[in-house]
Amino acid sequence: MKLILLGAPGAGKGTAAKMLTGLDGSVQISTGDILRGAVQAKSELGKQAEAFMKRGDLVPDELIMGIMEKRLQEPDCAKGFLLDGFPRTIPQAEALKALLAKLKIKLDLVVNIDVPRAVILDRLTTRRTCSNTACQAIYNVKSNPPKKAGICDKCGSPVVQREDETEAAISHRLETYNQKTAPLIGFYEKEGLLVTIDATSSDAVVNTIKQKLKI
């Protein structure tokens, strides 16, 4: 699978990507996870990205393209990849198109996960994430709590609320999405790659993708 998952913050991109990787060994590439790992590790990238992320602003396109150009050429991408949270602006989409052409990689689909705003707001305030950067499992205190409160089922690390999950940062992230990322829907529609899935169930998202790709 060579897919892009589009959707507002909290639409369930990360959750669907984690389910899809189990199907054929394609890797999930989440720019958000990569950046949170860099912030935790206090690397140069993390220092540059931290303030943008905390406010709910996008990190500059040049930083993201630097990460993705390297990441897409790593050997584990040969089997397939699910891009979760990238691209997020028209310049990123244009740069990705040029990069994929250079690498002779063809995308299968761009999946737009469309979830009502009220559902998104509820999910983001109740999401919890594993603090271990190598794991980053996603939970929800209402719909999918860890078996033992506050502890990751998979690796035993503490499960925490993300730093950009304050009310102010969430509403800023949604605004940024509408201004900068939603135009990608039209971009990929013109490219003939877009499928919009109007679904609040992650199983429905995964099943529609399986049907479209005949897997």
Ligand code: AP5
């Ligand atoms: P990122 O980590 O990408 O955040 P996001 O796009 O805001 O997406 P989320 O992770 O919030 O949501 P999701 O759609 O993955 O939902 P999830 O599956 O977790 O980016 C963070 C920041 O990094 C950005 O703000 C920016 O600063 C920076 N950044 C990242 N990429 C960038 C880029 N390309 N360019 C520039 N800057 C970039 O689900 C949400 C919750 O809902 C969970 O609790 C989950 O359990 C629950 N849930 C999911 N599906 C269901 C369901 N079907 N039913 C019930 N509950 C569900």
